[in-house]
Amino acid sequence: MKTPRRNEHEQPPVVTGHDARVKLLERNKRPAVPLRHTFVQRPSEETPRHGPLCEFVRNGDLRGLRAYLVVVAASGGERAEDGWTTELDSMVWARLFDTDQHTGPRGARAAAQRILDRLQDRGLIHRARSARGSRQIAVTLLREDGSGKPYDRPDGGDTADRFLRLPVVFWNERFDARLSLPAMTMLLVLLKERRWSAFPPDKMPDWYGISADTTQRGLKELNELGLVERRTRYKEAPLTPTGTTMLHQYALLGEMRPPKPGKRPIRQRDA
Template identity: 30%
Template sequence: MSTDPFAELVDDTPLSPAEALRSLLTSVKREYCPVRNSFVQRPPGSADRSASLASFVTNRQERALDAILTAYALQPVLSDDDPLPLGAWANIFSTRKPCGLTTVSKTFRVLEEMGLVTRRRRGHTTIITPLLEDGTGRPWSKPGLQSDESAEGGYFTIPHEYWTDGYIDRLRLPGKAMLLIMLKETQGKPPFEMAVDRAQKWYGISERTAERGYAELSAEKLLDIHIQRVASPRLPKGVLRERYHRALRDPFSTVRRRDLQLEARKQSTPRKGGK
């Protein structure tokens, strides 16, 4: 018999970027990330409907988009009392390709300039704090709370498979933009119908970006498409116009997102008798 009291202690191997990200997401205690609709589109009546998402797309800031969505997904695991070091951010941002400290710092600087995070130093630690999705610089809070004065426009959810199944790495900026738009538009019910030539007016992204985004989602087998043929007095006799209706498939379908929210509510509701 060994007399060494430490004989059974074995060192762990370092977590890969994907393993570290999955572990952090698991600790969130829910399986989706809530994001306000104002991130994708300004409210009706606004002179310009484009919102933060359009800025990421037009300025080609894909890594910054990945970073802010990941920061929202990790709330409330992150806190000022126990912030995630920049080195840890660099690790979880390296699931597709290596990301160093300099790149992480530049990425959060972009988000700071967009009014989506604050950065401040405490000793040798940089504390990253997300702000509201609309870029106004107001403090972030969980969407959907009764005390949430910024929830008038509603919110949508992103299932954690976006990160854990690698969609964040496989989709490019057009695919991510159209996925977020469709998540927002189908949160209540599917399907979603938008001619690509309306993308600029409605969301501030180009027709070409919308086309490429739809193509990426189709390549990932995330879309169901129904073509409806409708009559129009502006068409020749016997000719019908085609309208494309799209719905997201699992893991991003409307039904599954609703089920995830219902399950989260069940788990957060105290049982009678305190059990």
């Protein structure tokens, strides 16, 4: 029997970060990823109101925010008995975080570890190597409020346990790579709030710890991408020259629209 001649010109396929993220989401078999409201904004009785999200904005850390959402998508799909931990080779983490795009394996691994270090410093994860000299990195999800407390799956039972759901279309349709930091920030804010909410720019620093400029640029970009719609409403303001004040309200469109309030995230055993 003749041995098939090897094709000397055959090349291995190019695997991208997008490919890795899609495969990860397929493994978890969930239509949306649950994320506690406290990552975006703390309960009304707490001061200050803003959650860890604003730290990413203030530091211009788009790469860190994208990575954190991937970690939530990965670790949140693990079983509770595994401690909400995902263990992967550091090169796989690098691919998931897109740190392999413009550097070699060594630089990509180092960049991924720096991102994980930042997330750990913010009290959102714990990372550890599986063994001395190993390239396997175990990442354990912690509570979304940055307190460093152990993670558990949110069920919406009380104010501090309410959650938004980030649809997997966010990754599948590459919005994670397309959105700027202001747009991604406002997407999370919109997912957290009720449909047709208003976001007065002058109130956003107190409410969410983000600037008026970030708010306006983020909403504008989401609107241009067709992810939100805007409507104008008027309120009585008897002590103003016109007697009214105008405000804009926003709602998510299409597959980015959140499910009905109170709906629980899909558990692994239900998938």
